[in-house]
Amino acid sequence: xxxxxxxxxxxxxMKKIINKNQAxxxxxxxxxxxxxxxxxxxxxxxxxxxxMHLLDLLLEFTRxxxxxxxxxxxxxxxxxxxxxxxxxxxxxxxKNGLENVSKFTANDYRNIMKVIVFVIDNLYYKHxxxxxxxxxxxxxxxxxxxxxxxxxxxxxxNVDLTELEVNxxx
Numbered sequence: 559x560x561x562x563x564x565x566x567x568x569x570x571x572m573k574k575i576i577n578k579n580q581a582x583x584x585x586x587x588x589x590x591x592x593x594x595x596x597x598x599x600x601x602x603x604x605x606x607x608x609x610m611h612l613l614d615l616l617l618e619f620t621r622x623x624x625x626x627x628x629x630x631x632x633x634x635x636x637x638x639x640x641x642x643x644x645x646x647x648x649x650x651x652x653k654n655g656l657e658n659v660s661k662f663t664a665n666d667y668r669n670i671m672k673v674i675v676f677v678i679d680n681l682y683y684k685h686x687x688x689x690x691x692x693x694x695x696x697x698x699x700x701x702x703x704x705x706x707x708x709x710x711x712x713x714x715x716n717v718d719l720t721e722l723e724v725n726x727x728x
Contacts, residue, residue: 617674639677675703708722
């Protein structure tokens with residue numbers, strides 16, 4: 559995929575494309591978009607997958623993975639590590655670890671993102687057949703966090719897009 563020719567689907571860009579009669583080229587419809595009348599509302603941002611939900615899925619996968627491919631002690635240790643993080647300004651301590659993940663707020667997830675790589679680092683040394691090394695699990699979270707930060711930007715440069723492509727491929 560050639561990343562230098564990407565046109566972001568912003569309301570302004572989509573209006574310009576339609577006005578230039580290039581809608582077919584960009585696979586968009588020529589009909590008026592109701593949401594364009596709201597200046598501060600970007601329907602394209604509103605329909606982007608919820609990144610916090612992706613983190614929730616990744617955490618759920620990690621707990622299930624640890625339970626099946628490592629042992630239940632690893633899940634307990636992960637929760638214990640989350641509870642033992644020292645107090646720091648701007649960081650909320652999760653007293654029960656990931657036990658009540660279904661009740662987490664966006665702020666709870668942001669706090670987890672700040673520490674999760676450190677929590678799972680060297681969490682286990684042995685895994686059952688078909689498992690992955692702990693270092694690789696840490697790398698998965700690291701890549702997720704890098705992509706989260708990149709995708710949180712308002713606009714992208716060609717360098718940003720190339721970096722995202724490299725992170726996804728590795």
